[in-house]
Each structure stands twice: as C-alpha cells, then as structure tokens.
Amino acid sequence: MLDTVLDDRQREAWRxxxxxxGRLQDLLVRLGAELEGRETFDRVVAQLDELFLLVxxxxxxxxxxxxxxxxxxxxxxxxxxxxxxDRVTLIRYGAGIRRLPRASGVEVVEAPVExxxxxxxxxxxxxxxxxxxxxxxTREFVPRSDLVLFVTSADxxxxxxxxxxxxxxxxxxxxxxxxxxxxxxxxxxxxxDRVIAFVEDQAKALLGMAPAIFGVSARAAAGAKAGGDGExxxxxxxxxxxxxxxxxxxxxxxxxxxxxxxxxxxxxxxSDASTLVARRLEVLRDDFETLDRIEADLNLAxxxxxxxxxxxxxxxxxxxxxxxxxxxEFFDETLRLGRIFDLMQRERIRDEFxxxxxxxxPRVVEKRVEExxxxxxxxxxxxxxxxxARLQERQTVHAERIVGRVDAAFAYDRQRLIEGVRRxxxxxxxGYDHQAEAKRLASVVRxxxxxxxxxxxxxxxxxxxVAALATTTLADVTGLLAAGVMSVIGLLLLPARRRExxxxxxxxxxxxxxxxxxxxxxxxxxxxxxxxxxxLEAMSPYTRFVRGEGDRLAALEGEAGALEDEIxxxxxxxxxx
Numbered sequence: 001m002l003d004t005v006l007d008d009r010q011r012e013a014w015r016x017x018x019x020x021x022g023r024l025q026d027l028l029v030r031l032g033a034e035l036e037g038r039e040t041f042d043r044v045v046a047q048l049d050e051l052f053l054l055v056x057x058x059x060x061x062x063x064x065x066x067x068x069x070x071x072x073x074x075x076x077x078x079x080x081x082x083x084x085x086d087r088v089t090l091i092r093y094g095a096g097i098r099r100l101p102r103a104s105g106v107e108v109v110e111a112p113v114e115x116x117x118x119x120x121x122x123x124x125x126x127x128x129x130x131x132x133x134x135x136x137x138t139r140e141f142v143p144r145s146d147l148v149l150f151v152t153s154a155d156x157x158x159x160x161x162x163x164x165x166x167x168x169x170x171x172x173x174x175x176x177x178x179x180x181x182x183x184x185x186x187x188x189x190x191x192x193d194r195v196i197a198f199v200e201d202q203a204k205a206l207l208g209m210a211p212a213i214f215g216v217s218a219r220a221a222a223g224a225k226a227g228g229d230g231e232x233x234x235x236x237x238x239x240x241x242x243x244x245x246x247x248x249x250x251x252x253x254x255x256x257x258x259x260x261x262x263x264x265x266x267x268x269x270x271s272d273a274s275t276l277v278a279r280r281l282e283v284l285r286d287d288f289e290t291l292d293r294i295e296a297d298l299n300l301a302x303x304x305x306x307x308x309x310x311x312x313x314x315x316x317x318x319x320x321x322x323x324x325x326x327x328x329e330f331f332d333e334t335l336r337l338g339r340i341f342d343l344m345q346r347e348r349i350r351d352e353f354x355x356x357x358x359x360x361x362p363r364v365v366e367k368r369v370e371e372x373x374x375x376x377x378x379x380x381x382x383x384x385x386x387x388x389a390r391l392q393e394r395q396t397v398h399a400e401r402i403v404g405r406v407d408a409a410f411a412y413d414r415q416r417l418i419e420g421v422r423r424x425x426x427x428x429x430x431g432y433d434h435q436a437e438a439k440r441l442a443s444v445v446r447x448x449x450x451x452x453x454x455x456x457x458x459x460x461x462x463x464x465x466v467a468a469l470a471t472t473t474l475a476d477v478t479g480l481l482a483a484g485v486m487s488v489i490g491l492l493l494l495p496a497r498r499r500e501x502x503x504x505x506x507x508x509x510x511x512x513x514x515x516x517x518x519x520x521x522x523x524x525x526x527x528x529x530x531x532x533x534x535x536l537e538a539m540s541p542y543t544r545f546v547r548g549e550g551d552r553l554a555a556l557e558g559e560a561g562a563l564e565d566e567i568x569x570x571x572x573x574x575x576x577x
Contacts, residue, residue: 010255013574014048017259020566021045024266027559031273040143041269044262047144051092052119052254053261054245055142057169058151059162060126063181066218067151068123070238071245072113073225077123088141091121115246118254143172143268146261147249154182154195154215158202170207173264175257177212177244178203183237184217214241252577259574267567274560281553287546294390294539298532301383305376309524312375316368316520317513319361324509326357331501369520376524380531387535391542 006014025045028038047053056064065077068091076097077089087107094110101107115121124141142148148169152162157180169176180199186192196215204210214237221238224230233239249257330353536543 006255010259010577013259013570013577016570017262017574018045018048020563020570021048021262021266024270024563027556027563028269028273031277031556038269041262041265044144044265048258048262050120052249052258053122053144053146054119054149055122055124055145055147056149056151057124057142057165058126058179059153059159062126062151062153063218064126064151065123066222067149067179067181067216067238068121070216070218070221070225070236071121071242072111072115074111074113075222076109076111087125089123091116091123093117115242118251119245119249142169142174143265144261145174146254146257148174148176149179150176151179151181152199154180154186154192157195157199163202163206166203167206172268174261175211176207177214177241179241180213180215181218183215184220212244214244216241256574256577259577260571263567263571263574267564267571270560270563270567274557274564277553277557277560281550281557284546284550284553287542288550290390291539291543291546294387297386297390298383298535301379301386302528302532305379305524305528308375309372312372313517313520316365316372316516319364319368320509320513320516323357323359323361324505326359327353327505327509328502330357331505365516372520372524376527380527383531383535387539 022045025042028041056068058064063079066079068077069075069079072091074097076091089107089109091109091111093113093116095112096110097112098110099107100110122141122145150162150166150169152158166176178199180195183192183195186195192215196213200210200213203213216237218236218238221233221236224233224236334349334352
C-alpha cells in the first residue's frame with residue numbers, strides 16, 4: 001500500500017489530497033450530473049493508496065506488448081501484427097508467473113521482476129483497434145495512470161489518431177513520456193534523428209512543452225537480453241528508458257506523481273463540473289429574464305388597467321351626474337305653487353320621482369358596469385395569453401441551444417416545468433368562461449355595494465342593487481317635499497324647501513356615487529390582485545425551480561472556484577515535495 005512507503009510530509013500531502021478529492025466527490029454528488037470521467041474519477045480516488053501505475057498506450061502494432069516484454073525481460077504478453085491485446089493487462093510483482101482473469105476486461109499477470117515491486121505496468125489495447133471496445137478500455141484506464149508511456153512507431157510516427165488520443169491524455173493532466181519504437185527499421189542515423197525531431201516538434205505544438213522522448217527497438221532489446229548481447233541491448237535504447245523509469249522516477253518522484261495524478265483528474269472533472277454549472281446558470285439567466293419580463297408585463301398591465309379603469313369610471317359617474325341633474329329638474333318642476341295639491345300626496349310624488357328621476361338608472365348603470373366587467377375579464381384573458389406566449393417563446397428559442405450543452409436531467413426538469421406552466425396557461429385560456437367570470441366579477445361589485453349600503457340585495461342584479469340604494473337613500477328627499485308643504489303655513493317657504501331638497505339630493509347622490517365608485521374600485525383591485533395571484537401560482541413550480549436552482553448553482557459555483565484554488569495550491573505543495 002502507498003501509505004507504507006511515505007514520509008511524514010508526503011503522508012500529510014496524501015491525506016490532504018484524499019480530503020480535497022472527497023470534497024470534490026461531494027460537490028459532484030450535489031451537482032447531480034453525469035459528467036464524462038466521473039466514474040473514472042471515483043476509481044482514481046479509491047486507488048489513491050495503491051502502488052505507482054505506469055500505463056503503456058499507443059496504436060496497435062506500435063509494439064507496446066513487445067516493449068513491456070523487453071522491459072521485464074520475459075515474454076509475458078502476446079505480440080503480433082494484428083490487435084492481439086483485447087483487454088487491459090495489469091502486470092505486478094509475484095513470486096512466480098501467474099495469470100489471474102478479472103472482470104471488466106482486466107487481466108492480471110504476476111511475475112518475479114524487481115521493477116514490479118513498487119511499480120505496476122499496464123498494457124492497453126490499441127487506440128485505433130478495429131474493435132471499438134478496445135479503445136474504450138484504453139480511454140477508461142488512462143486517467144487512472146500515474147505516468148503514461150505513449151508508444152508510436154518509427155515507420156508511421158505521430159499519426160492523426162495518435163495526436164488526438166495524446167491530446168485527451170494531456171487533458172487529464174498526466175505526465176507523458178514518448179517512446180518511438182521500431183527504430184531498428186531506420187537504416188541511417190540521420191533518418192532516426194529526423195523522426196525523433198519530428199515527434200518532438202509535434203509534441204511541443206500539441207502539449208506546449210517537450211516531454212522526454214526515447215527512441216527504442218523493443219524487439220532488438222528482447223533478443224539481446226535473451227542472447228546476453230550487452231552491446232546490442234544498449235543500442236536498442238531500452239536500457240536508457242529503463243534507467244529513466246528506475247532512476248529519474250525514484251521513490252520520491254513516484255510518490256509525487258502518484259499524488260499529482262488524482263489531482264490532475266480531479267482538476268479535469270472539476271473543470272467539466274464548473275463548465276456545466278456555468279452552462280446551467282447561463283440557461284437560468286435567460287429563465288430569470290423571462291420571469292422578470294413576465295413580472296414587468298404584469299406590472300405594466302396593472303398600470304394600464306388602472307389608467308383605463310379610471311377613464312371608464314367616468315362613464316359611470318356621468319350616469320350618476322345625469323341622475324342628479326334630473327333630480328334637480330324634478331324639484332324645480334315640482335316644488336312650485338301650481339302643484340301644491342300634488343305635493344300633499346306623498347306616494348304620488350315618490351312614484352313620480354322614481355319614474356322621472358330614477359328612470360332608467362338601473363339599466364344604464366348595469367350596462368356601464370357590465371362593459372367595465374367585460375373589459376376586465378378580457379384583460380385577464382390577455383394576460384394569460386401573454387404568459388403562455390412568453391413560455392412558448394422560451395421553449396422554442398432556446399431548445400436547440402440547450403440540447404447537447406446542458407446535462408439531460410437538468411434540461412428535462414426545467415423543460416418539464418416550463419411545459420407544465422405553459423399547459424396550465426393554455427388550459428386557462430382555452431377553458432376561460434367569459435360569462436362565468438363576468439358574472440363572478442359583477443357579483444363582487446354587487447356584494448360590495450350591498451355591504452357598503454347595508455342592504456340585503458344579494459339576490460338582486462347589479463343595476464337593481466344600485467336602484468335600491470338610490471330609492472332608499474332618496475326616500476327622505478321625496479318625504480321632505482310632502483312634509484314641507486303640509487307643515488308650513490304660507491307659500492313663501494317653498495323656495496327654501498326647494499333649495500333644501502336640492503342640497504339633500506346632492507348629498508345623497510354624492511353618497512351614492514362614492515359607494516358605487518368605492519365598490520367598483522374595491523372589486524377592481526380585488527380582481528387585479530386575484531388575477532395576478534392566479535398567474536403567479538400557476539407559474540410557481542417553474543419560478544421555485546429557477547430561483548432555487550439559481551441559488552444552489554451560485555453556491556456550487558463559488559465552492560468550485562474555491563476548490564480550483566485549493567487544487568492549485570496543493571499541486572504546488574506536491575511539486576515541491
């Protein structure tokens with residue numbers, strides 16, 4: 001186990017690496033997304049305390065298996081011109097040569113080779129293997145490596161597929177050593193130098209640095225070891241590679257790389273997670289804008305409604321003013337000497353007042369208020385339609401941009417909520433019962449009038465309720481006319497009684513107008529608030545998701561940023577070990 005070969009400083013760094021990677025795992029769980037390399041990262045963390053892992057990769061027929069056989073000095077692995085390695089092979093130290101099949105395409109080979117006491121070798125299928133699962137095995141195992149030997153062939157160095165695969169390895173933050181195999185096929189030294197220079201230039205351009213490069217002939221080395229030909233073995237270049245692995249990668253360096261390896265994988269996964277969080281937040285920013293636009297639309301609609309409502313109330317007030325004008329004309333016509341005998345008949349005066357003054361007041365009030373009610377109901381319907389249009393636009397405009405850029409679970413949850421709210425709005429629009437809504441709103445106004453006037457008019461229509469209020473409050477005026485004539489001796493007081501009746505009428509009409517306007521205003525404000533609340537409640541699942549997910553992702557974004565800083569700090573500490 002790795003812990004048994006660490007000094008105090010290394011052990012402290014090892015514990016810090018485990019702690020940091022554990023926090024990163026927790027962040028990934030809370031992010032709740034399937035990221036590329038997530039499972040590999042979990043395995044890397046689990047294998048942090050295992051021995052150093054040296055992974056050999058390259059295209060098939062580049063000589064990977066031959067190189068391993070040459071390094072261990074035994075023909076442990078099959079060689080050939082076709083893809084012979086059909087699984088990952090882990091080579092470790094053992095008292096004798098044994099092959100232990102394992103699940104998931106990994107075979108274990110044990111051999112009594114000194115090199116393997118602190119280093120495990122891994123042979124992988126070719127990156128361009130005909131069987132695509134070979135490449136998948138290779139790509140899955142590479143992130144778990146501590147050092148990668150990338151083998152290319154002198155007869156076709158640095159192919160396009162090799163370049164693509166090397167770029168993937170580099171993104172995992174792995175230390176890479178390039179091995180150019182089959183150098184023995186090059187007859188002239190200048191050709192060998194040209195191949196090495198070409199590989200070096202290509203690696204610099206791709207990696208931004210010059211990795212260690214070794215030109216070798218694995219087959220020549222194997223033959224030289226078998227025949228005891230020391231001079232030919234040195235010429236094969238394999239001893240130089242072995243010396244690099246054994247000496248340059250001493251225990252201190254191996255521990256350093258062992259700790260840096262999961263740090264590199266963690267940084268890669270964290271980068272992907274940060275990108276995912278940023279993309280989710282980008283989508284949510286548009287969702288926030290949608291919610292803000294809907295909120296602004298509702299506010300603007302409310303302002304427009306109030307302005308238009310005040311304008312429409314003037315029609316109702318004009319009906320009341322016409323009623324008051326007819327009342328004054330009635331008094332001027334009735335309170336005069338020529339009608340002295342009529343004034344003594346109270347019921348007759350009252351009937352005449354209702355016929356000439358109240359007249360069509362109920363019908364006209366009913367009509368004007370119905371127009372206002374219809375207008376308000378229509379505006380509420382249009383608000384639902386506007387919300388539905390906003391959400392439809394949100395679905396359509398951003399659908400293609402979201403697909404492929406945001407993980408499926410997040411996109412599904414979000415789209416499901418938008419669709420749910422949009423369907424709710426559509427149901428509200430399609431099932432909107434204009435008559436029922438108008439009746440309900442008219443009932444609100446009628447009941448408000450009944451409440452303010454203390455009248456039992458719940459069974460009456462709106463116009464009848466207003467008429468009942470008018471005739472009830474104006475009974476004193478008509479009574480005033482009859483009582484005034486019967487109780488006063490002489491006719492000089494009729495003008496005074498007429499003025500008194502006009503004042504009384506004005507007061508009563510003012511009261512009637514105030515009650516009616518208050519009832520309409522209260523009903524109107526109640527309806528605006530109720531309509532807004534119904535819209536907000538229909539949108540609440542989507543709104544809660546957007547705001548809650550926004551807060552959660554903002555917190556994750558901050559946490560990811562802090563982890564990135566800690567990874568770089570810890571990386572610098574390990575580099576200095």
